[in-house]
Amino acid sequence: MKLVFAGTPEVAVPALDALLASGRHEVAAVVTRPDAPAGRGRRLVASPVAERAEEAGIEVLKPVRPKDPDFLERLREIGPDCCPVVAYGALLPRVALDVPAHGWVNLHFSLLPAWRGAAPVQHAIMAGDEITGATTFLIEEGLDSGPVYGTVTEEIRPTDTSGDLLTRLAFAGAGLLAATMDGIEDGTLKAVPQPAEGVSLAPKVNVEDARVDWRAPALRVDRVVRGCTPAPGAWTTFRGERLKIVQARPVPERTDLTSGQLSAGKNNVYVGTGSYAVELLWVQPQGKKPMRGADWARGVRIAAGEALGD
DSSP states (O other), X not given: OEEEEEEOXXXXXXXXXXXXXXXXXXXXXXXXXXXXXXXXXXXXXXXHHHHHHHHTTOEEEOOSSTTOHHHHHXXXXXXXXXXXXXXXXXXOXXXXXXXXXXXXXXXXXXXXXXXXXXXXXHHHHHTTOSEEEEEEEEOOSSSSOSOEEEEEEEEOOTXXXXXXXXXXXXXXXXXXXHHHHHHHHHTOOOOBOOOSSSOOBOOOOOTGXXXXXXXXXXXXXXXXXXXXXXXXXOEEEETTEEEEEEEEEEETTOOOOOTTBEEEOSSOEEEOOSSSEEEEEEEEETTSOOEEHHHHHHHHTOOTTOBSOO
């Protein structure tokens, strides 16, 4: 088939690579978000998908909005049979969805209908799910509600951050998306409607969602830290300034600390929760680089009874 691939961040690159390497389909063009300011100089930088497409010599389309007439005209000129999508980042209007004969097929990083929305991996970890996966489905105008072509499952490991899990899903999902394109071309794969039961939503995780509540049980604190790593980053306050919690570890044997209370030793620093303590392995004080929790504690000289949070 002739394909137009839509995607923007680094997590979409493995899927583009898989389609380019398949040798079976032609990736005629790539659709991605416009260049965005990045770094200290805030200079405009192309998306990771745009950079990979340019390396491969593929035409790159960067519409401000997918309903822009110039973009729609070019899409019709290319005449794709199907448009595979991975984390494109913009809402596709009906007029665009109708262009390819086989529609737009999205690779979503959950087992639909669970975790529909922008942050499925983060929510799966924060909810304590043990299994997740990736799904290919036909995009319709509802939120991740279209009929499903295929799935692949992935275990959520006890120490997984959202970054760790998303990386594994990106590569597992790349193979799934390539296989889905093959099945659509063969006519051997039919999309099956999602069940009405089991729907859950995964909206974008904002900075306030990532604030650690030390009154919550240690397992909940651990899930929030892992689910919000690397972005937006779990955080708390200490002496009126923000402190990012980069990595923590539940410590069931420490039950002597109240919620938020700190206890620092020579090589460890612990903080109390609503159940037992967690060890702060890595933290990042405001305006500084990440550092080991014990090094931070020595530097600030924690006083008896000091606590994290308000």
